Amino acid sequence: MRVAFLVGHFPRLSETFVLNQITGLLDRGHDVDIYTEHIEGWTKVHPDVEKYRLWERTFLIHSVPQNYIWRVLRGLWLTLIHFRQAPWLILRSLNVFAYGTQAASLWLLYSAISLAEKQASYDIIHCQFGTQGYRGATFKRLLKPMPKLLVMFRGHDISRYVKEGGDKVYQALFKDVDYCLANCDFFRQRVIDLGWNAEKISVHFSGIDIKKFKFKPRSLSPGESIKIATVGRLEEKKGIEYAIRAVAKQIEKTPSLAYYIIGDGSLKASLHALICSLGMDSNIHLLGWKNEAEIIQVLDDCHVFIAPSVTASDGNQDAPINVLKEAMAMGLPVISTCHGGIPELVEDGVSGYLVPERDVYALAEKLEYMLAHPERWPDMGEAGRKFVERHFDLQNLNDLLVVRYKQILSQDHWKNEKKLLSQKGTASFSKKSPLRSAYFEK
Template sequence: MKVAFVTGEFPLVSQTFIFNQLAGLIERGVEVTVFSLWGPPREDGVEQAVVQDYDLLERTRYAVPVPSSLRARLSSGSRCTARVIRVNPSAILRLLNPLRFGRRALSLRLLHEAIPLLPRQSFDIVHCQFGDLGLSALALRDAGLLQGRIVTHFRGYDISQFVKSAGDRVYADLFARGEFFLTNCDFFRQRVIELGCLPDRIAVLRSGIDVEHFAFAPPQAPADGVLRVAFVGRLVEKKGVEYAIRAVAKLRESGRRVELDIVGDGPLRDSLAALIDALAVGSSVRLLGARDHDAVVDILATAHVLAAPSVTAESGDQDASVNTLKEAMAMGLPVVATRHGGIPELVEDGVSGFLVPERDADALAEAIARMGESPDLWQSFGRIGRRRVEAEYDMHRLNDRLLELYRQVGTDNREAAAWTANPVIVPSQAGS
């Protein structure tokens, strides 16, 4: 089976879900090619070992970056035009047709995205890792440069931030002509249906982790009395890091001994550093920057609590079930998170962790304090969390199901619709 992954920037350290799917498919004998339509990452990050282990860069084809200035874009566009005419001359009029492709043609974006597909690429499945990339794949298929059944995977910003800027009808054509659709949580599935996708053409395939990679070892009460809280994620608005910092400041003001390690990097690093200084918590809050996966696991192993205070960003961007939550729960680490997006599908309040409202530093501080005062709960929270991740987020079982879906979509799209009788693709059914 030949499968194309259509991605934005690749490889991004924050998108382990893509690495896990790629590795799983390669292990199962699938011939996978990655088409990165936005190029290599613009931000420095730590490369995942899986990128080297599975030769993912050798499997990747990059589109030509679209310059921001009009003059540079026209110059780059003329070079792309020459390449298309030389290799596939019949495609050039289609790629530049504004009546068919609108802004994607007028902005020359589609022309730049077409370059790695020359002269023409054929696959059994074209798996678009976000909804807006499904739009690109559909246009490139219409232009005659890409062949294959399109499976579009909605994951967050594509049904929140992107829809807010592009309008609720942006996916109408994709819903009409794409073969099948996936989301990574129930919350997002309902949102996609509200946007116009037929319920019998969309299912939930959760983003998995390698559960066996995480040793189960619930934390013990700190001998020195210092509660150690960890946050892992990109430093962007929707991760809510600001509220974790404010919560720790409130706890320190009340005399509690608590520390916060923030693992990750991103555009808010400088403003978060300024907030740490303004709240005078520099001795208790550390910005550790991006770390590789093994280093993250080591940090989680020394923590007592994981904080995941995700919020709906001003742009509308939202989270699904955060991967770091799954990893922490697999290790038996108690978690404090927000009632946001797909998080409540993973964390059950008072059973495997505590949930608080978004943007509520007081409630977050109270939940962290309550966790610190209740080390007797850590073992039970840890056991229940581990079982939840094993049952629904094991990447090996999920990758089996993904391959099964590909086969059904590739053979007869009507068979794939049977999956939506139970819209959540349950990994424990793998091999049944």
């Protein structure tokens, strides 16, 4: 199969779930091209980007200027550059009789120019976020024979974006979509609530390569200092402020406790100031961003993992986050929040504990209980490892993705959904947008 992935940014270190699907499809003999609005550079990248030479498969999606005069002038310049590469594709994009306002607004022209360099046809157009769906719809209309359009909802696209654009933000897009995926049941239900057919959307979890994360039962030796870790971007949605405050309360009772926070982001300065104001700079450490091997090394030496995600003020929410899966795969008991899709990953009281969002006292209480009962750590760690193996194994999920593609192409994919998932052993649960306005602009 030939597959086009549409993403907002590539390659992005924090979006290994996209990279894992790309390399998984390539390993299975399929052809994948990546179309992105922003190429973030090729110097600091995941090793798989270099291994698979993904820069050779990556193409820039040309943005559509808001100012119509500038849009016409830039479109003319880009047409002169690319016309010889794909003349019929560019001419088709200007056919106002076939495509109406989409052609007249030059929205289709910019999509055609984005496709011109590769001059490829595709079986599947896979939009990795709902926010890429409108561009995916134009790709679908331009390419002959018409490929199938698959849209996957992952987080901000079905939380923050919907809050900003309103409940009808995807209504027009749904007319062009063939099938949808969501990375947790929490977001799947959100898509259904927006008017999508429940029979044409499935949960497809983001997987991890479990072999990379060696399991180790956690225990506490006499006199050993307890070490706690968090991994995530230093942004509001990750809720790290609340974990810092909760850990600080515990440090007052356990002075040797060490808390390691791996990640970088816009809140780095304010979180550092908070740590200093609490007098915890000798116990709570902001380690900055680390690569995968460095993260594994830190987690291997820790006893407990905290993932304190919250709903951000702009509505942004998390699915079951990969760093939490990785920590559980390594045998770490976890403390997280009743947030987004996280309860679909952490079994409260089994592999760890769940507390309400932004509740410092509840976090501190569960942390104190966890540290007072190290005898529970091995059982919690084993339960977490088994759950991740059963539901989030990357190889199984990539196999399942290929089968989903084939079923979408055969147009009878939803009929065999339950049978398919039982065979794979993978869980399933059956104001105005700027992108939307550009798509329909006259």
